[in-house]
Amino acid sequence: MTTAAPTSSIATNDHAEALAFEAPYLVEKLLKDHVVSSSEEAEALFREVKRYLVLTASSPTIAWGMYSLRIDQIWHQFILFTRQYIEYCRANFGKYIQHAPSTAPAVDGLPKMAPSTLDMFAERYEELFGEPLPDLWYDEKNVTLDRRIVNSRSHAFHLQDDDDMVELLSNEGEAVFAVDQTARSALEFIAHNGSFFVRELPGEINDEQRIALVSTLIEYKLLNLAS
Structure with a gap:
């Protein structure tokens, strides 16, 4: 030793x-x-x-x-x-x-x-x-574009549009997160994938916004960092 x-x-x-x-x-x-x-x-x-x-x-x-x-x-x-x-x-x-x-x-x-x-x-x-x-x-402070993310509750949420916002709802209909419509496709991608890299998030958002979105969801305990 x-x-x-x-x-x-x-x-x-x-x-x-x-x-x-x-x-x-x-x-x-x-x-x-x-x-x-x-x-x-x-x-x-x-x-x-x-x-x-x-x-x-x-x-x-x-x-x-x-x-x-x-x-x-x-x-x-x-x-x-x-x-x-x-x-x-x-x-x-x-x-x-x-x-x-x-x-x-x-x-x-x-x-x-x-x-x-x-x-x-x-x-x-x-x-x-x-x-x-x-x-x-603070896991939410360690998100990068090349970090793999785990969504252990994929398919447990669905999206609901509300004017210029989109809400992430639980199967019980409870709103757990809301984001601007520009990130809708990224949020939908997250909701239906059990594992992904931050850089894979689709939509008209830039890399800084991809990191910010995932970081916030990790802070809310909705996503986890993967090894």
Whole structure:
């Protein structure tokens, strides 16, 4: 195992080795599987995985949510290296840290944990690491033309025209999003495709508008970033 220079922050007092840990085998796999486009991107995302684990270990009475699908994907990939992940957890936290959503049901016999919010997470993050929560944690800020997007609810929505606007309606008829008519064909494309690249959105909108549309839908939790 090799290590990098420790992060200068409160967290280094107890978790310097956890934060400095390097996993070149993970970076290699992420590149090979096209989960990331560069080793720099892989290292940046893995750094946030380590910081998330340190943060959760520092406040064990709170059920800290995982607020980035992208970072969560890297955490999952790390766990696939079972032996290395177990050794990392035991060496740095004294126990195996399970990959479980914050919405998982409580386990009988264990104390109930208080739920977290993104604001709580950001505040604790800055307290521990001495810097604001980076943009990597906001999936909607990481949309590019070449980013693949997943719509897990394709065909669960339909469109309704309303004068100069078009609304995205749920199957129950609830309006969940509205956009100018110039983006109608793009919104219709999104509603009927389970996976696509941002650059594929049709219609008379420019690339900046394509990115803005998808970013907003991700922020509304209607779409997700893909690996």
